[in-house]
Amino acid sequence: MTLRICLAGATGWAGSELARGIAACADLQLVAAVSRKNAGRVLGDVLGDARLAGSVHASAADAMAAEPCDVFVEYTKPVSAKANILTALAHGAHVVVATSGLTTEDYAEIDEIARQKQRGVLACGNFALTAVLLQRFAEAAAKHLPNWEIIDYGSATKADVPSGTVRELVTRMSKVRKPDVTIAPDKANGPGEARGATMEGIQVHSVRLPGHVLGVDVVFGMPDQTLVLRHNAGSTARPYVDGGLLAIRKVSGLVGLHRGLDKVLDL
CATH class of the missing domain: 3.40.50.720 (NAD(P)-binding Rossmann-like Domain)
Incomplete structure (x- = not known):
């Protein structure tokens, strides 16, 4: 058919x-x-x-x-x-x-x-297989690592913040668990906005600059060790x-x- x-x-x-x-x-x-x-x-x-x-x-x-x-x-x-x-x-x-x-x-x-x-x-926030795998790997890591934040990269003309890929990622990771936030925005010494936006309990930072198309970093931290999961899209x-x-x-x-x-x- x-x-x-x-x-x-x-x-x-x-x-x-x-x-x-x-x-x-x-x-x-x-x-x-x-x-x-x-x-x-x-x-x-x-x-x-x-x-x-x-x-x-x-x-x-x-x-x-x-x-x-x-x-x-x-x-x-x-x-x-x-x-x-x-x-x-x-x-x-x-x-x-x-x-x-x-x-x-x-x-x-x-x-x-x-x-x-x-x-x-x-x-689908993203149809690329590498992005799909990042989401699954991030969900798995969140089960074991209590602290993480997300960095969302987009082109200088991408107005929606964060990207659909990151919105979907936030929803999925928040269902696994809410991360432990070490310094909440309202407790920061300085502008709370510098800590990013809090979305479903997760800190998200959106970067919009020339040279980027679409990218995501999920940064996990534990004492004396870090894990970074990254997806970057090309120009096509x-x-x-x-x-x-x-x-x-x-x-x-x-x-x-x-x-x-x-x-x-x-x-």
Whole structure:
């Protein structure tokens, strides 16, 4: 059976690479795309790939009304992501979420509606296998090491802080245990902000500078020893394609919201 896909953000940096990846798969068909700037055009003409014959629409609602799909992939911006996801669920589609910046409250609402509709939502802060493994290794380390903080690296133009990868990591690690914070922000000698933001009991520091794309350090400390788990992304979107394709193929086997690509990996 061929899965029919609608991709929101299909002309973006990562979305366009995923669109080409979908076009190369015999079991997937990209039937529609969402991009306000290129609405009314054929996606293949926009991306220079004749395999992509789906039309581009100005909104998720327009795309879903014109071309029913099995899986909706959200790869736009935080400001539009939640509305797009809820629109897709309302139209009976399963959803893969690649957009960062959604809050815990957003995900709770999405989960409730997905369960009402008996549809799956797979939200992945990062589709790269190295990032998925970092999350799993960090959860394992947190069971044994009581002190840690997270450093989140992003480009100078990345406005959401922290990244979706780190938001997901924070949620997952906090469920293992809350770290022992040695110096709480309100006890610091100096600006408490220098200790970073406290998210679900974890100190998170977001760096936004030229030269970075996406990176995460989880720094664990014990007397006279430290452990640093690090994931760094390169300058292309290619590492995210295989994980995105896997998520598209697997999301229909889920009901409700599930966070992390490892939920559909045999790890």
